[in-house]
Amino acid sequence: MFSLKLFGGACLEGEDGPLTGPAAQRHRLTLLALLACAHPGGLTRDKLTAYLWPERDTEHARSLLKQAVHALRKALGEEVILSAADELRLNPGALRCDVIGFEAALAAGGLERAVELYSGPFLDGFFLRDAPEFERWLDGERAHLARAYTKALERLAEAAAVRGDLPGTVEWWRRLAAEDPFNSRVMLHLMAALEAAGDRAGAIQQARMHAALLEQEFGAQPDPEVMALAERMREEPVIAPSRARAKGNLDATVPAQSLADEDGGAPPELTVTPERPPPARISRRLLAWRTAALPAAATLAFAALLLVVWLLPETSAHPGADTEAAVASSRAIAVLPCANLSRDPEEEYFSDGLTEELISVLAQVRALQVAARTSAFAFKGENRDIREIGETLNVGTLLECSVRREGERVRVTAQLINASDGFHLWSETYERDGTDVFAIQSDLALRIVRALEAELTPAERERIARRPTDSPEAHALYLKGRHFWNQRTVNGYGRALEYFQRAIEVDPQYAQAHAGLAYVYSQHGVWGVLTSEESSVRTRDAALRALELDPELAEAYTVLGGYYHAHAWDSEAAERAHRRALELNPDYTIGCTWYANYLTSMERFDEAIIQRRKAVELDPLSPYLSYMLGSALLAVGRPDEALEHLRNAIELDSMYGEGHAGMARYYEATGRVDDAIRAYRRAIELPDVTWYPRTGLASLLARVGRRDEARAMLGELQAEADRTGIYAPHVAWVLLALDDVEGALAWLERSYQQKHPILRFMGRSRDPRLADDPRYADLLRRIGLPQ
Known part of the structure; x- marks a missing residue:
């Protein structure tokens, strides 16, 4: 297989070395x-020609693009570039690429x-003459990248420090x-890191080199904290750390300054009294107290590294997948359903709504992985062991x-818990006016981000601080709408619609309520x-209004993507909207699911299964x-894998x-007709199912000769x-199963x-x-589906 290398330059390589000739042209x-x-x-x-040949007219540019694609396919194989309608895609199964890897x-x-693959800046030294749009993109x-x-380097360094790998920490x-x-x-x-590894002289030398480089390149003085740390290292005697310091009680209050993050925020003080080796995250903060005289940034690094000498047991841990998984797990969090302590049980919608909004706010932070609502709410009202919940949801931290x-x-009381051992990382109580609920959510989210040492971009920080509405009444109505929306039934959607409309009447600028309205309208069409x-x-009007009020609302982009796909039949606009939704909220499960629906329609099955x-x-x-994943696997001929997920759904x-309808399709695919009929009938008996189980059963009955029933x-x-x-x-498939081709068309x-x-x-019929039939091909063309 050929390889495309884009880090450190640009070249195509085959088994015998770099490729030359037409395929390797700039x-x-x-x-x-x-x-x-x-x-x-x-x-x-059109987008490609705008990047590559902006000075050419459309016809000439398209001709050049066609020639380029032909040359690449001829040199690298026909499957290297895939066509779908007016779109081109690279096939990584036919051409390895370091950037994709x-x-x-x-x-x-x-x-x-990832670090191994990054061999230098992307397209280093590469240019394209007279292509300003491409240069901006580049x-x-x-x-x-x-x-x-x-x-990635920073996360590897942090992981090595937690693991106790001093040489690895220094290297990263x-x-x-x-x-x-x-x-x-x-x-x-x-x-x-160098000081903790016993190389204080090396640390001081690094400070000198850093200062000289800044002076040489910019004529600037080094950061005072760097010079202060170097000066302390010169003056203080080297003290060999002792494990004895970790034994017994070690009461300490962590100064807020020592926990300050890069953006200047600092969590409140945290008091811990460990009798046994505490979790690494708490221990690192506890140790920051012992070095409080250091500058804040240096304290964080130094305390994290001293942890491995004082508190962690000796290990022979090696860098690799286990370490990376541990770091990822520590930043995976579930927000458990908030308990309703109000006197009125009808206030349940408010506590549930607050939980859901906290999940949504945290999910906007790309560095976190946040368990979605359905899974978190499965533990509502249950007194389950913290460790068991963490393992079930595959998260390292829980918020109660x-x-x-x-x-x-x-009044909101919250506590952050380490799921591996049940230790409380911190707790806080807020008592505010109803208008300050969003301030509580923002503060909780920021504290969680700091506690998990996740990187927060300025845009994410701004979104977390944003107030969706200034009206407590509108907010309460919106939460009631979400309560009924989450029932996912026809009646539930009807009640949700009512409350979303009332919320908008109170606050016409409430973007989330407009997005909720758009979602309900889309489901009412289905x-x-x-x-x-x-x-x-x-659907279109409500989604566009939501985005007009809040251009960064992921829910609205997802519904708009659904509109473009299902109603406007505009594939390019649908893909843009879906991808924008996931850029804004990578952990938005509905966003992943609706994007997967779109990808399936475009017959991009592997990508759909990933989502x-x-x-x-x-x-x-x-x-x-689980049902959707099982159905996707069944559709691509992987029934054994599908069965696990379809069973899990039930x-x-x-x-x-x-x-049950999904299981019926599995039984059909594996030749178990009687089981399929029973499963379809069970699905039809249950409330709130779509028309699909009925069309599926009728089609099956026709195919097995029970035509009168069909x-x-x-x-x-x-x-x-x-x-x-x-x-x-899908009623057309019943007609087709009864041999009425004209009726189906x-x-x-x-x-x-x-x-x-x-x-x-x-889905495209394989019958x-x-x-x-050319009439069917024409229908697919008019709809905008692959033919």
């Missing part, structure tokens, strides 16, 4: 680089692998200092809280409460998400009708469509005429009676 390497960075998505031909390693927590992409690389900080030699914060960490609302006053046209217009797996990882106790909720069910479906005027496209055409939102999700 514009063609640029094309591959653009597609590699767009992975797992793609880029339209780098991003994948970071996403999987393989920090050492600058941004190069900076993004460099930041990801330095962040040294590599980071080489990458960012002017950064005084990095220099402080490196100096502290209680809420008491009396009149206009709200359930047949609204016609396709009504659902389309209302569905991510959603299940974030929300492992959601029957819906085990999580035996009354979940779609889960026709009877078809008659009911047709009568329902005539009564409501809504022609669900006519039904699909009626669905098309009303732009039924499910048309884009129905040759349809697949080979």
Whole structure:
């Protein structure tokens, strides 16, 4: 297989070394680089020509692009660049790429692998003449990848310190200092690491080199903290640390200054009295007290490294996947349902709503992994062991809280707990007016971010501090709407709609309420409460209004992506909206799921399964998400893997009708007809199921010769469509199973005429009676689906 190397330059390599010739021309390497960075998505031909040949007219630029694609396919293989409608995508299965590998390693927590792949700045020394748009893109992409690389180095250094690997800690900080030699914060960490490793002279020498470099390059003086730390190292005698210091009680209050993060925030004081080796995170903070005279940044690094000598047992830990997983786990958190301590049990919606909003706020921090609502709420009202909850949700930290609302006053008590041993990291009580609920949420979120030592960008900090509404009444109405919305039923959506509308009446500027409205309208189109046209217009208007009020609202982008896909049939706009939603909130499970729905429609099955797996990882106790993942695996011919997730959906909720329908499809795929019929009938008996189990059963009955039963069910479906005027496209599969090809095509055409939102999700028929009919191909073209 050929390789595309973009770090440290740009080249194509084969088994015999670098490739030359037409494929290695500058514009063609640029094309591959653009597609590699767009992975797992793609880029339209218009976008590519704008980057590559901005000075050419459209026809000429498109011709050059076609030539470039042809040359690359000829040299590297036909599958190297995939086409989907007007979009091109790189196929990493046909061409290895270091940038794609780098991003994948970071996403999987393989920090050492990612660092190994980064062999220099992205496209270092590379340029494209007369292409200013490409140069701007290149600058941004190069900076993004460099930041990801330095962040990975820092996380490896932190992990090595926690693990007790002093040489590893020094090495990672040294590599980071080489990458960012002017950064005084990095220099402080490196100096502290060298001192902890017994190389005080090396630490002082690093300070000298840092000062000389700043003077030489910028004529600037070094950071006073760097020089102060170097001066202390020169003057203080070297004291060999003793393990005896860790024994017995060690009462200490951590000064807030020693815990200050890079952005200047500082958590309140924390008191701990360990009788046994405490968790690494608490111990590191406790030790900061012993070095309080050091500057704040140096204290953090130095105390973290001294921990391995004083408190940690001797180990022979090695860097690698276990370490990276431990770091990732420590930044994975679940917000357990807040207990309602109010006198009125009807206030339950408020405590549930506060929990859900805390989950949403934390999920916007890219450095954290936040368990989703369904899984967290599975433990509501249960007295379960903290360790068991942590293992079930695959998180290292839990937030517990209680809420008491009396009149206009709200009292919230919260405590952050280490899931591995049950130790409390901190607790806090807030008592505020109802108007200050958002201030409580913001403060809790910031304290959690600091406690987990997660990186917080300025944009994330600003979003956390943002107040969605200034009206307590509108907020309470919105929370009631969310309460009913989470029931995921026709009646629940109806009640949610009512409360969202009332919230907007009180505060017309409430963006989240408009986004909630958009979501309900979209679901009413699926359930047949609204016609396709009504659902389309209302969904679009509400989503756009939400984004007009808050341009960074992930929920609104997700619904807008659904509108573009299901109603407007605009694939490019749908993908942009879905990806923007996940940029803003990477842990938004609905965002992952709706994006996966879009990818499935575009027959990008592998990418869809990745999104569905991510959603299940974030929300492992959601029957819906397990069902969707199982269905996706079944659709690509992996029934054994699908079975585990489909069974899990029913085990999580035996009354979940779609889960039983999923099992029916599994039984069909594996030839167990009687079991499939029973599973379909069970699904139909349950409340709040869509029309799909009925069309699935009717189609199966027709295929196995029970045609009278199938026709009877078809008659009911047709009568329902005539009564409501809504022609669900999957009824066409029943007609096809009854050998009525003309009827199936006519039904699909009626669905098309009303732009039924499910048309884009129905999947391409493999039945040759349809697949080979040019009328069906034309329908797929008009809908915008792969043909």
